[in-house]
Amino acid sequence: MKKVTVIAITCVFLVAGLMVFCQSAHAGYFKHRQIRQQRRIYNGVRNGSINCWELKRLEREQYRIAREKRRMLADGYFTSREKFRLERHMDRASWHIYKAKHNRW
Numbered sequence: 001m002k003k004v005t006v007i008a009i010t011c012v013f014l015v016a017g018l019m020v021f022c023q024s025a026h027a028g029y030f031k032h033r034q035i036r037q038q039r040r041i042y043n044g045v046r047n048g049s050i051n052c053w054e055l056k057r058l059e060r061e062q063y064r065i066a067r068e069k070r071r072m073l074a075d076g077y078f079t080s081r082e083k084f085r086l087e088r089h090m091d092r093a094s095w096h097i098y099k100a101k102h103n104r105w
Contacts, residue, residue, distance in 0.1 A: 027078070037094060061093050
């Protein structure tokens with residue numbers, strides 16, 4: 001009887017540790033994706049394809065995404081709905097960066 005409880009408790013701790021690792025992995029993915037987007041914005045400013053008004057708009061959008069991510073992580077984990085929503089916002093921001101870099105300004 002004691003062996004079963006020890007095994008059950010060990011399994012619970014392993015699953016909990018795996019869940020924490022997976023949650024931090026998702027947070028890390030979004031962090032690196034946002035860093036890549038920032039790099040794309042600054043490369044566009046450096047080569048002249050993004051002007052100051054576009055820069056201000058894109059930076060504001062990146063700030064909103066970071067704030068939303070902080071709010072989502074406030075309870076310690078991402079739900080699947082939060083991941084989907086954040087991914088959609090980052091996809092939209094990526095499209096805005098592309099459009100700003102490839103317009104006729």
